[in-house]
Each structure stands twice: as structure tokens, then as C-alpha cells.
Amino acid sequence: MNKLLRSALFPIMLLFAFNAYSSAYNAPGDTLTVIQLPILNVPAIHIPGESMPVTCLAPANTTGFSAYLVHGNKRINLPITSSTWVNTPDRWILQTTIPQVPVFELYDLEVNAAGGIHDVSQNAVSVVPSRKQNYYFVHITDLHMPTRIYYPDAGYDADSTSVIDFRMVMDDINLIRPEFVLITGDLINEGEMEGFSNQYWYGWVQNVISELQVPVYITAGNHDIGGWTSTPPSQGSSRRSWWRYFGWSWLNNTNVNWNWHTQDYSFTYNNTVFVGLEAYDNYDAWRPNIYGYESFTDQQMLWLSDTVSLFPGYNKVLFHHYDFQEELNLGALDIDLSLWGHVHYNSGSTSSPPYSLSTRSTCDGNRAYRVIRINNNTITPYNSVYAGTSGTNIYTYYLPSNTGVADSVMAIVTNNQGLSFENTLLKFLMPAGNTGYEVTNGVLEQVDRSGSKNVCYVRVNLGANTSKYVSIKNNGVANEDPLAIAAPLRISSCYPNPLSFRGEIDIFSDKANLSTTVELYNVKGQKVQQLELNSLKRGSNLVSFTPASGLGSGIYFLRLKDTNTKPYKLILLK
Numbered sequence: 361m362n363k364l365l366r367s368a369l370f371p372i373m374l375l376f377a378f379n380a381y382s383s384a385y386n387a388p389g390d391t392l393t394v395i396q397l398p399i400l401n402v403p404a405i406h407i408p409g410e411s412m413p414v415t416c417l418a419p420a421n422t423t424g425f426s427a428y429l430v431h432g433n434k435r436i437n438l439p440i441t442s443s444t445w446v447n448t449p450d451r452w453i454l455q456t457t458i459p460q461v462p463v464f465e466l467y468d469l470e471v472n473a474a475g476g477i478h479d480v481s482q483n484a485v486s487v488v489p490s491r492k493q494n495y496y497f498v499h500i501t502d503l504h505m506p507t508r509i510y511y512p513d514a515g516y517d518a519d520s521t522s523v524i525d526f527r528m529v530m531d532d533i534n535l536i537r538p539e540f541v542l543i544t545g546d547l548i549n550e551g552e553m554e555g556f557s558n559q560y561w562y563g564w565v566q567n568v569i570s571e572l573q574v575p576v577y578i579t580a581g582n583h584d585i586g587g588w589t590s591t592p593p594s595q596g597s598s599r600r601s602w603w604r605y606f607g608w609s610w611l612n613n614t615n616v617n618w619n620w621h622t623q624d625y626s627f628t629y630n631n632t633v634f635v636g637l638e639a640y641d642n643y644d645a646w647r648p649n650i651y652g653y654e655s656f657t658d659q660q661m662l663w664l665s666d667t668v669s670l671f672p673g674y675n676k677v678l679f680h681h682y683d684f685q686e687e688l689n690l691g692a693l694d695i696d697l698s699l700w701g702h703v704h705y706n707s708g709s710t711s712s713p714p715y716s717l718s719t720r721s722t723c724d725g726n727r728a729y730r731v732i733r734i735n736n737n738t739i740t741p742y743n744s745v746y747a748g749t750s751g752t753n754i755y756t757y758y759l760p761s762n763t764g765v766a767d768s769v770m771a772i773v774t775n776n777q778g779l780s781f782e783n784t785l786l787k788f789l790m791p792a793g794n795t796g797y798e799v800t801n802g803v804l805e806q807v808d809r810s811g812s813k814n815v816c817y818v819r820v821n822l823g824a825n826t827s828k829y830v831s832i833k834n835n836g837v838a839n840e841d842p843l844a845i846a847a848p849l850r851i852s853s854c855y856p857n858p859l860s861f862r863g864e865i866d867i868f869s870d871k872a873n874l875s876t877t878v879e880l881y882n883v884k885g886q887k888v889q890q891l892e893l894n895s896l897k898r899g900s901n902l903v904s905f906t907p908a909s910g911l912g913s914g915i916y917f918l919r920l921k922d923t924n925t926k927p928y929k930l931i932l933l934k
């Protein structure tokens with residue numbers, strides 16, 4: 361549902377929100393059984409050809425492992441190159457190789473083995489053509505789903521207004537398409553409600569989170585795992601529920617010398633390492649000899665120091681719920697950016713690194729999220745923005761409706777935020793068939809023809825405080841026609857355009873290790889600049905481009921030497 365329609369239906373949705381006890385989402389979810397990594401809340405981002413480890417729980421004598429990537433009705437073999445049984449904790453490590461995929465997307469991970477072993481982890485693997493040097497990601501925190509009403513106050517079992525708040529933010533995220541999302545805890549208002557009083561809040565939250573169409577990395581907060589002494593379920597029930605849905609069973613160990621008591625992890629994206637740290641307030645005093653009363657444990661702090669030391673020269677981003685004991689020294693740890701929540705308001709300076717920033721809560725009608733850009737080695741955090749009817753928003757309106765019936769559709773996409781989003785994604789549904797398409801005011805990235813309708817992925821450079829008209833139409837040319845087949849090496853776009861100083865040329869290659877020359881011509885057909893490129897990767901290649909100092913304002917054309925591709929029109933404003 362697009363946001364314009366959702367806003368029109370808001371009163372009706374609110375009515376249903378207060379009848380949440382009948383919601384299909386209020387039900388047990390998919391607990392972790394076999395697959396432990398990658399999973400919904402700790403996914404993996406990979407390029408075809410890369411190696412990806414998969415951590416599984418299965419008996420030591422298990423044989424016959426197989427793995428697949430699943431999206432819609434596409435089930436793609438994920439080759440396993442080795443399978444190794446390791447101890448402490450006991451687990452299998454499968455080494456896999458990311459295959460070529462028909463569509464770059466967020467895939468479910470399926471693992472099978474002899475003896476009836478079978479498991480599927482939703483949204484676990486994002487397969488991308490390349491990792492961007494210039495990109496943005498989003499931070500959100502304090503969702504408190506499904507409701508801010510606590511047991512046993514009236515309405516705790518019927519209200520779901522926090523879910524509506526999150527869905528408004530999720531609509532923006534799915535449209536602007538950040539590389540990933542970081543969520544820093546308090547997904548759930550009362551972690552102890554799973555299976556109590558006919559409430560399944562962990563299952564509910566898991567189902568809602570899985571509607572995100574980009575990878576999401578999650579750390580726990582005090583409401584998720586802290587527990588309440590005033591709630592009837594036994595001590596530690598909230599933490600045990602976290603382990604069932606989002607954590608790992610080997611964390612449930614009473615040995616104080618065991619090295620795995622909290623869910624801490626890291627991942628890299630180009631030259632930045634992201635470190636997620638579990639945070640809690642141990643309200644019900646469960647296992648105090650291990651957890652004490654507040655995070656962080658000595659084990660966590662040692663792990664954090666050791667982890668960041670493994671990445672000299674990297675940008676370092678820490679994300680956690682809250683530093684309850686004021687243990688984090690960003691300068692000493694060489695942390696460039698720390699993202700957190702808990703306080704439900706914005707805090708910290710976006711102009712003086714190292715940045716320590718809390719983001720306003722998603723719940724309570726705030727619907728806040730923070731955008732952070734990384735351009736090469738530079739981290740730029742922005743002030744929080746707000747989604748939905750309580751603030752400025754982003755929405756799309758389709759003419760005619762985007763139902764896959766019409767062979768020509770226009771989308772009016774509006775951005776009332778003060779930030780631009782050059783990676784905005786529109787998914788046009790078009791009639792099935794092996795046809796080509798013409799797109800205006802966007803770039804056709806790929807077409808998924810595997811279903812009953814073609815899904816056309818159109819990237820839009822959506823400027824701040826603007827509306828854009830984007831259209832797509834069937835050009836009636838079958839893709840088998842050699843004249844309609846996309847060139848194996850081509851210029852996909854240049855951003856920004858018009859260009860004043862420095863920009864990025866996006867060159868697509870269907871092979872690896874190709875070399876080419878980018879040439880710039882003026883309107884007289886004179887070559888005025890060239891750029892030599894070597895060892896292009898398969899897929900998208902983002903190349904920094906600065907026009908020569910002697911060039912004046914006007915219309916120019918980019919082309920690739922020794923190819924028959926159409927020149928790319930570029931406007932210089934100097």
C-alpha cells in the first residue's frame with residue numbers, strides 16, 4: 361500500500377489497531393532452530409562470487425548439507441564448498457559461494473541436511489552487484505511494539521499503535537532504499553509477554569520487521585531482555601525469548617567463565633566496520649553473577665576493544681541501546697560514530713566527531729529516523745527526520761494503479777524531507793512477458809520476470825523537498841532482439857546531473873576485469889577529456905569524475921571508447 365492511500369485509511373487502520381487481539385500477527389513466530397547466521401536481525405551482504413559462512417546447529421554426525429537462496433518463487437542453489445564441525449560452542453560452519461542471481465535482492469536462506477533437517481531464515485542474505493563507495497544508511501530506535509500500554513493496564517492486549525508508527529517509518533525506508541538499517545533496541549515494550557496472556561509479542565515484532573525490504577541489523581535493549589519484576593512470567597523469560605527469536609542458544613550458559621553470554625557482533629561494508637553491542641538493565645536481577653545490574657559486562661568491553669583493534673584504518677561505527685554505566689570512551693576506542701537510543705529524544709552534535717548520537721524514538725507518534733552518509737572515508741550524520749502524518753513524509757502515487765495490468769504507468773514520488781535520496785527505488789508491476797521498457801526520469805536497474813507480473817526496478821534520484829514524475833512503458837521490443845539487448849559495458853548514470861564540481865559515473869559491466877576509457881565530448885563533437893579505467897568489477901562500478909578545469913558551462917556527452925553505446929548527456933554548471 362502506498363503511503364498516500366495509507367494516510368487516507370488511517371482512521372480505519374486505527375480502529376483495527378485497537379482490535380489487535382484478533383491480529384494474525386499476534387501469534388508465535390519463527391524461532392531459531394538450525395540456521396544461526398546469517399539471520400533476519402544479523403544478515404549478510406554479498407556480491408556474486410564471494411564466500412559466505414553459514415553457521416548451523418545440527419548433530420556432529422550430520423551429512424548431506426544443501427543450501428538455497430529464496431525470493432518469491434525463485435529458489436537458487438547456494439553451492440557449499442566445505443562443511444566443518446567446530447566446538448565451543450558446538451556448531452557447523454558451512455562455507456558457501458554466492459551464485460549469480462537473476463535479481464539482486466534480499467533473499468531468504470534455506471538449509472537442509474540428511475535426517476529431515478530443514479530451516480529457512482527470512483531476509484538473511486542481500487545479494488548486491490557491488491558495494492557502494494558513496495551510500496547512506498538509516499538508524500532507528502525504541503520501537504516499543506506492539507503497544508506502549510503495559511500489563512495489566514487496560515488495552516495492553518488490544519492496542520497496536522506502535523506498529524502503525526513503525527510502519528510509517530518502514531514505508532519511507534523501503535522507498536528511499538538505504539544500504540541497510542541499524543535498530544538499537546527496545547523493539548518490544550514488554551519482552552516477557554511472549555506466550556503470556558495469549559500475547560506473542562516477539563512473534564508479532566518478528567513478522568513486522570520482516571516487511572523491511574533492506575537488510576536490518578538489530579541489537580537488544582532493556583525492554584527486550586531486561587524483564588520486569590511486576591510481570592508474572594519468571595525471571596529471565598524476556599532474555600530467553602530473545603535467544604529463541606533473535607539470539608543464539610549457546611548464550612544460555614550459567615558458567616561465568618563462558619565467553620558467550622551476550623549477543624555482540626560486527627560486520628564490514630567497504631572500509632567501515634559496524635559493531636553491535638547488546639545493552640540491558642537487569643530489572644529482575646536474573647543471573648546477577650554474570651550480568652550484574654546493568655550493561656556492559658567486562659567480557660563485552662574486552663570483546664569490543666579486541667574487535668575494533670582488528671580494523672586499523674577503517675571507519676568505526678558502534679551501535680547499541682544505551683551506555684548505562686558510562687563505560688564507553690569513543691576516543692580511546694577509536695570510534696568515529698556511536699548510535700544509540702533509550703532516551704526517546706535526539707542528542708549529540710552532528711558537526712563534531714567523534715559523533716555520539718541518540719535518535720528520537722519511533723514510537724509515541726514520533727516516527728523518527730536518522731540518515732547517515734558515508735562518502736569514501738567521510739561520515740556525515742544528519743539530524744533526525746520524521747515520517748507519516750505526524751511530520752514531513754515521502755510518498756508515491758501511481759497513475760493508473762500499480763497492479764500489473766497497464767503497459768504504461770506513471771509514478772509521482774514526493775519527498776518533503778530536507779535530504780536527497782539518490783537511491784530511491786520504485787517497483788513498477790507490469791504485464792508478464794519478455795519485453796523491453798522505456799523509463800523517463802529514472803534508471804531501469806533490472807526486471808524480475810519470474811512471477812505472474814514483471815517487476816521493474818527503477819532507481820530515482822529524488823531531490824530534497826521536491827516531487828518527481830517517473831514513467832515506464834512497454835516498448836514492444838522483445839529482449840531476445842539483439843538491438844534491444846543491453847550493452848555488456850555501458851554508462852548507467854552520472855550523479856549529480858547537472859554537475860558543478862565532482863560527481864560519480866556509474867558504469868555497468870557484465871564481466872569482471874574489463875578496461876575501458878571514458879571520453880567527454882562537447883556539442884561540436886570535440887573530445888575534451890578522457891578517463892582511463894582498469895579492472896572493472898562485474899555489475900555497477902562507481903567512478904569519481906571531476907570535469908577538467910578549463911571546461912565551461914554547457915551540454916557535454918560521456919561515451920565509452922570503442923563501444924556502440926549511446927552517449928550519456930551531461931550538463932555542466934560551473
